[in-house]
Amino acid sequence: MLRWIGRILGLIGLGLMVGDLAIWNDGETARFLSIGEWWFWAHQDSLQLAQPAIERHVAPWLWDPVIQTVLLWPASITVLVISGLFIGIGRLLGQG
Numbered sequence: 358m359l360r361w362i363g364r365i366l367g368l369i370g371l372g373l374m375v376g377d378l379a380i381w382n383d384g385e386t387a388r389f390l391s392i393g394e395w396w397f398w399a400h401q402d403s404l405q406l407a408q409p410a411i412e413r414h415v416a417p418w419l420w421d422p423v424i425q426t427v428l429l430w431p432a433s434i435t436v437l438v439i440s441g442l443f444i445g446i447g448r449l450l451g452q453g
Contacts, residue, residue, distance in 0.1 A: 363443030
């Protein structure tokens with residue numbers, strides 16, 4: 358199961374990378390879009406609601422610096438790394 362999740366995440370990561378390359382092809386500066394930028398593009402309202410919800414109902418320190426830092430990471434590379442971790446752990450545990 359872990360390897361299948363890793364494969365699905367790998368496809369998502371490749372899709373994000375294709376999106377980054379398409380943006381570069383439009384003449385913008387070559388860079389990877391962050392997780393926060395992709396989230397803002399996909400669903401702006403949920404991103405704007407996440408901060409107060411996490412600060413009020415989970416822990417105020419969790420948003421800044423933890424989640425805020427993660428939102429600045431390049432989305433495609435982060436998802437591909439997580440995908441590799443899932444596949445690797447699945448292999449170690451002998452799961453399909």
